[in-house]
Amino acid sequence: MQPADTSPGDVARVDACTDVHYVDTGMYDTPGYGAVYVLNGDRPAVLDTGIGTHHDRVLDALDEVGVARDDLAAIVCSHVHLDHAGGAGFLADACPNADVYVHEIGASHLADPSDLVAGTKRAVGDQWRYYVEPEPVPEARIVEVTDGDVIDLGDRTLTVHHAPGHAPHQVVLADDRDGFVHTADAAGIWVPALGEVHETSPPPNFDLEQCLADIETIRECDPNVLLYPHFGPVADDVDGVLAEYADTLTEWVARVREKHAELDDDEDVERYFAERTELDEVWPAHKAGEEVAMNVRGVLVAFDRGLA
Numbered sequence: 001m002q003p004a005d006t007s008p009g010d011v012a013r014v015d016a017c018t019d020v021h022y023v024d025t026g027m028y029d030t031p032g033y034g035a036v037y038v039l040n041g042d043r044p045a046v047l048d049t050g051i052g053t054h055h056d057r058v059l060d061a062l063d064e065v066g067v068a069r070d071d072l073a074a075i076v077c078s079h080v081h082l083d084h085a086g087g088a089g090f091l092a093d094a095c096p097n098a099d100v101y102v103h104e105i106g107a108s109h110l111a112d113p114s115d116l117v118a119g120t121k122r123a124v125g126d127q128w129r130y131y132v133e134p135e136p137v138p139e140a141r142i143v144e145v146t147d148g149d150v151i152d153l154g155d156r157t158l159t160v161h162h163a164p165g166h167a168p169h170q171v172v173l174a175d176d177r178d179g180f181v182h183t184a185d186a187a188g189i190w191v192p193a194l195g196e197v198h199e200t201s202p203p204p205n206f207d208l209e210q211c212l213a214d215i216e217t218i219r220e221c222d223p224n225v226l227l228y229p230h231f232g233p234v235a236d237d238v239d240g241v242l243a244e245y246a247d248t249l250t251e252w253v254a255r256v257r258e259k260h261a262e263l264d265d266d267e268d269v270e271r272y273f274a275e276r277t278e279l280d281e282v283w284p285a286h287k288a289g290e291e292v293a294m295n296v297r298g299v300l301v302a303f304d305r306g307l308a
Contacts (some may be wrong), residue, residue, distance in 0.1 A: 005192075006232070007031050009039075011061045016225045016235045017178040023061035025050040028130045030283050032192070034083070035232045037182065038065050042154025042276035043073035046098075047173065048229045049273075052086030053132045057234070059094055072098040074151060076158070079170035080106035082113075082120050089135025100137050101151055102163065106169030110137040120265060123203055123297075127290050129202060137259040141184060145171065158182075159199050161221065165211030166200065171206040172218055174247075179224035180233075186214040188245040189230045193282050197245045199252040199295055208253050208308040212295075215246050253308050256299040270296045 005010055006027025019040040025048060027034030036058050037047040044067040050058060051297045062069060071093040077085040079101060088110055092100055102110055109116040113134045121128050145151070147162035157162040157175035163172045163186040173182040201211075218226075220240050226241065234241055261268050270293040279288035302308035 006032055007033075009057050009060065010062045012232070013218065014225065014227070014233050014235075016233070017175075017180055020178065020227075021061065021065050021178070022227075022232055023057055023200050025054045025057050027051050027054070028229075028283060028287055030126070030287070033283075034060070034227050036087075037069060037227055037229075038062060039153065039156070040065050040067055041226075043152070045076055045151075045153055045158075046072035047071065047076050047227065048078055048092065048184075048213070049075060049083045049087030051083050051127070051131055052088075052090055052134050055087035055090040055094075058087060058091060061131060062095075069095045070097055070136075074101060074153065075101055076101040076151065076173065076182075077106070077110070078172070078182060078229065079103065080109045081117060081167060081185075082116065082134060085275050086131065086134045087109065089137045092137050092141055093135060097167055099143045100141050101145050102142045103160075103169045103171050104146050107142050107144045109141045109169075114235045119204075123294060125290060125294070126286065127294075130134060137290075144264075147171075159221075161212035164243055165207045165209075165214045166202075167205050170214075171212070171219075174221040175221070179222070180227050181218050181221050181223035181225075182227040182229070183218060184229065185243060187218055187226055188248060190226075190228050190234050190241065191279075191282055194278065196281070197241055197248055199249050201249070201252065201295045201298040201302070203294070203298040203301040206302045206308070207268045208302065209247065211249055212246055215242050216241060230289055234308060252271065252295075253299055253302075256296055257303070257308075258302065260303070266297070266300050271299065 006024035025034030
């Protein structure tokens with residue numbers, strides 16, 4: 001596996017790709033966790049924007065890679081969860097010629113983030129301390145995409161594949177030049193420090209069966225590289241990572257189901273898993289516990305909806 005070995009603000013080249021770099025945004029004060037990709041070509045693009053709190057690091061990355069802010073053509077949001085699209089408005093303001101691409105279901109949330117902010121605060125609880133209020137993206141700058149659409153960047157194209165298991169507005173992007181797939185959260189969170197891929201199952205839209213279908217969608221793209229927006233790219237044993245995530249997600253839901261049957265109280269179930277997480281090796285202890293509790297809540301909501 002290709003580990004994340006960066007510090008906040010560092011810019012690294014994706015070795016298996018042409019003119020593709022990523023910047024460590026320092027998300028959640030965790031080195032490597034936020035990875036925003038810069039594609040330098042005929043029509044330069046940014047893939048995802050990070051949480052917004054450190055959008056200046058993305059702008060600095062453009063400078064370092066050699067992309068003038070007026071030349072940035074595309075800001076592509078894999079979905080509108082704020083850890084992926086929270087910086088869209090800030091980047092759009094700084095890069096006045098860039099269109100902002102997002103799945104049609106999420107477009108209204110970029111234009112008016114108020115409902116998204118309220119939902120995020122409910123979902124992440126105390127983690128909101130890491131966020132910044134997003135800036136709206138002007139409606140005239142938003143380009144709505146859907147499954148099968150192609151984003152033309154001149155010397156490469158990105159094909160949009162709808163992947164709604166994690167969120168109804170999520171897409172993955174398949175590149176025709178280097179064969180990468182930008183995974184959004186559809187392939188989980190690869191954690192280099194642990195050598196494992198971990199679940200991401202936030203409320204309110206987590207859908208196990210659709211998540212498993214989304215993994216197959218990525219596999220059918222036959223990627224050479226997975227561009228993870230958390231902890232950076234993975235270029236080795238791509239099929240193995242995808243298979244591992246399918247197993248991880250299935251086993252995770254089964255564990256939550258078993259413990260819920262035993263304890264029969266949602267808060268007790270959240271507490272049980274939060275107190276036993278190994279993710280405190282990756283994040284500060286309070287963040288690790290909150291992250292796990294949020295993922296438990298997502299599975300419990302899916303149980304209530306009959307989707308897990």
